[in-house]
Structure formats: C-alpha cells, structure tokens
Amino acid sequence: MTTSQDELLPATRRALLHRIAVAQSEGRAPSLVAAVVRGGRAVWHGSRTSVDGHAPDQDVQYRIGSITKTFTAVLVLRLRDEGLLALGDPLEKHLPGTGAGEATIAELLAHTSGLAAESPAPWWERTPGSLRPELSDVLGEQPFLHPSGRRFHYSNPGYTLLGALVEKLRGAPWEDVLRREVLEPLGLDRTSTRPQAPHAGGWAVHPWADVMLPEPTEDLGRMASAGQLWSTTADLAKFAAFLIKGDDLVLSAESLEEMRTPAAPQEAADVASGYAYCLGLEIRHQDGRTLIGHSGSLPGFLACLTVSVEDDLAAVVLANCTSGPLLFSVAADLVRVVAEAEPRIPEPWRPMPEVDPAVLELAGQWYWGTHAFALRLSADGLVSLEPLSDKGRRSRFRPHGDGTWTGLEGYYAGELLKAVRRSDGTVDHLDLGSFVFTRQPYDEGAAVPGGVDPDGWRGIGPA
Template sequence: MTTSAEELLPATRRALVHRIATAQSEGRAPSLVAAVARDGALVWTGARTSVEGHGPDENVQYRIGSITKTFTAVLVVRLRDEGLLDLSDPLEKHLPGTGAGEVTIAELLAHTGGLAAETPGEWWERSCAEQRPTLAHVLGEQPFRHPVGRRHHYSNPGYTLLGSLVEKVRGVPWEEALRGEILEPLGLARTGAQPQAPHAGGWAVHPYADVLLPEPSEDLGLMAPAGQLWSTARDLAVFAAFLTRGDDRVLGADSVREMRAPSAPTLPGDWDAAYGLGMQLARRGGRTLAGHSGSLPGFVAGLWLSEEDGLVSVALANCTSGVPAATLAADLLGIVAQAEPRIPDPWRPLPEVDTAVLELVGPWYWGTQPTALRLTAGRGVELGPMAGGGRGSRFRDNGDGTWTGLDGYYAGELLRAVRRPDGTVSHLDLGSFVFTREPYEKDAPIPGGVDPEGWRGLP
C-alpha cells in the first residue's frame, strides 16, 4: 500500500483529527493511532498521546486482540480452497479427540458451535500459557453452553480449536503458517505474534482517577489464534484492503466475499449486526461494514471496511477500556465517506459480448413481477426488479450456458436459459422458478398451467 496522490481535503482531515482527539481525551488513552485508506492507498493517519515514551504513528505496534481471529479464519478458508477440508466437515474428521468434534468448521468460524465464551480456570488473558498446556485445559470437562448450531455465542476456545486444526492439517505451527501464507505475501512486516520495537506498552487507566497501572503482556500459548497478534495501523489497513478485494496469493475475491457474508443469526438484541466467517458485520450510517474489534488487557483495536465506499479504517489505543475503538474506526470511515463520496468509475462499454447472452437481457416476468436481466463484465449477469424493492442477485458465468448466484436471495442458485427445439429462448429457469417474456406467457411451461382464456376483465 502506498500513499495516495489524491489527498483528503483539509476539512476532512480536520474532522478526522477532531474525532481522534475527542476519543483520546474522553477515553483517557495514553496513546491512540488511527488510519484511513481509500481504494487500497493510505490517505490519512493520525495520532494522539499524553504519556512520555508512547508517541505513536502508523508503524508503531499495538496488540490487536481478537482481530487475530480474522487472520486465523483466512488460514482456514485457504485450506478449504485447496480442497484439504470442507467447511461443513465436523471437527472430529480432521482434529479427533477434542471432546467437541461434532461441531463443524463453519460453526467454529461463525461462533455458532455452542462452545463456552472463555476457558475454565484463571482469566486466560492475564495468565501464562502454562495454565492451558492442552486443548483439554482450554475446553474443560463441559465445553458446551448451547446446542450446536442454534445461536451465535462468541467463543475464544472455538478459535483455539481452529488454530489447532490449521496446525494439524498443515503440519506446521499456527504462527509459521500465518507468516508464510498471509504476512509475507501481503507484506505485513510489522505484524506478528511477538512485539517488535517500536511498540506501545499496555496500560489500565483507573476509572475514577487519572492514574495508570501497567498491564501484563502474556504469551497466550494455545489461545494465540484467538488473540495473540501485534500489528500497526498501516499493516492493518493493508490487511483490510485485502479483505475487501482479495489477493490470489492468499485468497481470491470470491472467498473474501464469502467471509464477509452473514454466517450466523443476527446478534441478540441487535438487528444491525451479524457475524460472517471470522468477520463481524454491521450496518452503520446506512452502509454495510465488515471487520473486527479486538481487546486484551492494555489494548483496544477496531478495523472496518466498506466495499461500496472503497474505504478501510483502523483505530488502536493502549488502554484496557475507555476508548470504543470499533466505534471510533466506524466513525472515521463515515467521516470520509460522507465528506468525500466515492467518485464512480467512468462508464465503459464491454470489450466483447456473446450474442447468445445479449439476447437474454431485458425484461422478464416471474408471474406478474417485472424483473430485468442485465449483462455485466466478464460474461456475468444481474437479475433484479425493474423498479423499487424486490429479489435480486448477481450471477457468475459457469462457462456452459448457466450462471450461479453470488449474493442476495438467489446466492448459490443456478440460472439457465431454456431453449426450444429451434434454438429460440423459451424461458429462464432459476432454482425452479420460471421467468417469461410476458406475464404468465401462454405457451411457457409454467407449473399449474395458464388459463387458456387468457387475461380478462371482471365479469
């Protein structure tokens, strides 16, 4: 990621500075650093500090806590993409003997496996790894709190299992897989399991007095895949840009899009939040955000991306509480999106077109509901309502005259054009639904048939 030649406007930069200054002051953070990137380029960084020796910038490391889970999820999805496992596989198939083997890999990724939120015994974030030498110590004798697959219940032990799964399938430690498969390909040289100078120290701020207490920085051992990593605002902006558009060296665009899709029920009490595959999802200010928050004693972190705006934002602070880092990161993204809306790419005609596909575009009717099929780049198509709301999806070309839904109601469903013996198009078949050129076209094979007397007025 390089600095964009198109800098933010002075008023936008001042609004960003004001927001982080307010957050650092009101949250009483020893230091705070933030960054915003647009279309893959870092366009703004800012920092505030009040403690000598904690002067931050975008290259100073902070502990990022549960943002680590998104890195672990990428490693797991890579295994799926290589055909080494399926997300619907039960854990027992690849990592036997855990006592939680009935849970699927997808359920672990989405926190729907019913596992406990935390480990038994001591507060794991502030205790040494020797307290949890095996998975049995991480899970305990009763690892489940809810029926498997029934609800979203955030689970740190679940991501410990995923880290152990990576190690089992790859045959190398989690940290080694992380470095070789994500950090090095993406150039995240300032991200790792152990801090490297310059890095911030973690502090607790007394809730009722302006005094500090240093927090311990424990190695999490088996729990590392759930929250171990240290990183910088710059590195996390690069990582978020990858999560927006993919990188074939790590994961392709379709796979990161899958990670950003809801995989768990809406979170209890919040209709504007959900969870994907290792990613938190939220609706803020009318836009859809994907990313993750993080915290460990002494640190808070937030990372968000908005695909529609081409923006990512990061906020890091070295305090146990006080700064709502995820909210701050969302606010920074919103400031830029509202002050400097994304400039649409110029319209360009397609470089080539298949006439057999071109004849399919235009209006179609599902019963009496008017829809339109539109041709998109790369031989893809898009089906959606002619006007107003309704079902719609984008489709990927399968190369055999069919398309597979990428999103919306028809995600995963097969679209095909059904032709008559003379080669003309009869109708579209979409997951058994019949789309015709006219509402209830008389000669179309519509289940239940069409009344032979046709349309009529009231008798």
C-alpha cells in the first residue's frame, strides 16, 4: 500500500518523526516503525534505523503478539451476529469437555473468566507449541484462579479457548477462518500466522550494555489465537480504520461499538490509570482523550494499535525488541500530535431529509419531576434526551419506527422511550422505563404517578 504524506502539514510530519526517533533512541530499539491513520486511510508512515540491512517500511512484518486477540474477538462476534452463539452462553454448551466450560463466552472475551494468566510451565512464549498439543496442556490441572465473572484477570489460555471455539463452530482451523472471514475481506494480505519476507528479526537488548541477542521465534501451536500473528503497519492501518468505522463484510459498526464498550470490572490500579478492558479491546484515557485498541508483545517484539474514534485518528507502532520503548505512550502521542496540530474538520451541518410531524412534536423541553431536559432530533435519525444543566443522565435513542426508541448509552442504555398519548391523540407525557417526563414540572394535566396536589405550587405564605 502506498501512503500519502502530503495530507499532513510539514510541521506535523516532523513532529511525528521526532516522536518516534526519540522513542527508538531512548528505548534502544533495533528498529521502530509507525503509521498514522486519518479518515480511513494511512496518511503518514515513519521508521527509524534498519531491519536486516534495509530501512523498515510499511511492508515489513513484525510480530504483533496480543493484538491477535482483537482479531479472534472479531471472529467470535461474527459467530454471535450469525446466531450461532450468545455471549452469555457457557463455553461448555459449544465446546464441551475443556474443564473450563463454566466460563461464559463474554467472560472469556473480557478476561473475567477467572482463568490463569498463563499456561503451565515451561514458559510458552519461548518454547515450541508442540509441547502443548491439547487444550488440557494449555489449561493445566487447575485452570481457575478466581471465581468467574468477579474480576478482571488477563488470560492467554482464555483466548486459546476462544480460538478452539471458532474452530469447533466453523469446522476449520482458526488460521483458515481468520484468513477467509477477516484478512481477505479487509485486504490484509501481509498479515499471517508465520513470518513472510521481508520481516524483522526479534532481538533482546542487554539492559546494561549496547549489545543484542537474537530471540527464538516459536510457533505457538494451540495458543496461536492469543498471540501468533505477524503484520505490517500498512495492514494494521487498514485494521485500525475498520475498528473505527466497521465493514459489513466483516463486522457491523454496531457490533464494533459493542466491542469497544468496557465489559470487565476495574481493579483499583486500573481505575487510577484510566484503563479498562472491553470485548477483545483495551481502553485507556490519556490527555483527555479516549483511546481504544490493543498492545502486544512476544520475546523480540513489541506492538501497539490505538484509535480515537472521536478524532477519527489511529496510530500503529511496532518494534523488534523484547523490552524498551513504551509503545502505547508513543502511539498516544502520535494521535495527540495530529489531533492538536490538525484538528478534525467536522462534516457540514445538513438538515434532516424528512421528518415525521409526530416526532417533531416531541422536540423541546421536558421535565422529570423538577429536572429540566431537552429532547432533540438529529439528522442521523436518533433522538437525544439531555439535562439542561451540566449534570444529569443523558442518552441517545435509536428509533424502532413505531413511535418508540431504545436508549444507546449510560443509565438509559436498553431502556424504552415512548410517547404516551391521550384518546384525542395529543401527547400526555413521555415514558422512559416508567419515568414520566412532562411539558411542565409535575404538569397537572398529565398522568403523573402519585398525582399532583390540587392546590398547586405555593410560596411560604404570610408570616
């Protein structure tokens, strides 16, 4: 893929190059490559030092480690969207006999299954996958460390089980399903389970000397669905664009929004750091910005992909060292540099193509008790209900076409909003999950539960 750098200003491009140069130099990485995505396509690519004697570019493969988990999660959500499973199903329903079947599919996706973080010894990242040919070898005799659903505990074996689930329901190897259902539709022809030239070699950099040691490159075998993939900045740029907008050939925008929603209880340290885990994606908050994606590492390699949906920006950073630069910080800074130097130009405002008079009638001010709210209609067909003060519950609602709407976020997510009309067709009130919203505070002409005092509003009276 040829990327255009002309769309970013020269000063922005230099700031991006400076950031990765500092990261490579201070992090002592043999090589580091990066890309920035805006508007659905890569608009900048940068690299520092060399790989196997030539400058790394957007076509050189690096191992991406646990970013593989996001690909596996997409495959599982596809199965859900096809009706082949429900996220609340226990694994045992679809993949019996694992010894971990009590965990639900959602818990496995969100790392809340209670499974151990790693497989039993020997260290799986530096030994052949042939040592763990069966799921029982990956899970061990006591796979659970915590009660299911109670806490976030990152688990590589959990995503191994999800890969096995994909294989069982598709009747084909995880690798083949991934290629057919994700890689080929998205045009990721340089993403593979095994390295394809040109690719970087993995290195360990001595912590106290400027010398290097080659790292072994092991095939993970059964654990491939947790971290096997190799990819390039060009391919991951396409994947990042998909994570922002969706692609109906692979996964809808609605399902991706669900993937981007926190699904795991947060530990105290995670709350303090602004970290949360979703369904195969991580959320971090930095510089007032919500960043969604995944990091990855295996001996010899570091990787990070992060997107800011609000800014329609993404960054990919890859390096071939076991430890060194903090790639999330680098990726977050790349997003910040572009967002601040060249903020997103909003789409022009356009009026609604058509409007239902019965819906337009509902626009305006409403009261929940004495709290003032505004109901607004937007050109995307949604309605929003938001407090007129800065504080209070707010949500957007998706229409069903029958005069009802379902809440999309916050307290009202999944709750039904409807207009309750009198026998003559006029609106009496809005009902939102049994809460009554009226045109005036405790409107005496509306059916307010508990009734309205017939003497109405009053002052304190004479002294």
